[in-house]
Amino acid sequence: MMNCHVGCKQYGGWVGELLIADTTNLTRYKVMKTKNIKSSYSLETAVKYVQDDKPIYNVSSEIETQLVWTDDGKRTEEVAGYKIYFSQEGVNPFAVKFAKMPSLPPFLSEVKLDNLEAIEIRSNVYFRAEGVRVVK
Template sequence: MRINNKASRYLEATAQQYVSAEKPVYSVSPAVEVKYVWRDNRPTEEVSGYQLSFVQEGLPVFKVKFEDEPILPKFLSKVSFDQLTALEVRSNVYFKSSGLKEVK
């Protein structure tokens, strides 16, 4: 039997199940990680996006992908996301956002 209750696209509702809007999110990335398109099991020069790591109380470190290169926030600074979405694939959750802001 197969259970097909997972959406196969990025949704804000899925992100809200994992990342609480009530608790602060902190940046833990020392640098912006560039993600490349892979073809024939090899990376190309084509950039597919950028990734940063974050942490929230009660969660392990999680990575968020951005289409445009984000400005790297200071280490352990509070941040907020613009349209944080998530996708569940098997037992993994992948996050994506259109941007982020440092919160004071």
């Protein structure tokens, strides 16, 4: 009877290799990975959730500042980004992160998001944009 051990290495959160060891040898198998899954922000992911032909509205009354946290759980004063919430017909309100401090559009004004991108992580979708403009 073989005495087996199963383990895996992870690369960026995705399983990369499956190691199966018995008393005589070690065998490496590549684990099947999903296809067409982007692991970075992209326009293609954003258009799956936010439609270009429908207006987007600002639903924030203030800009949220996101701060950097250390590995040991302490908050620093370093700014990681800024967040504003938006909505679109048929879509729940969603947050968009900005690297630079954006100007806050008036509440419920129609806006255009510059270079909107999204990323899917597990069952969540995160958005980022370079800027926001009020549509006139």
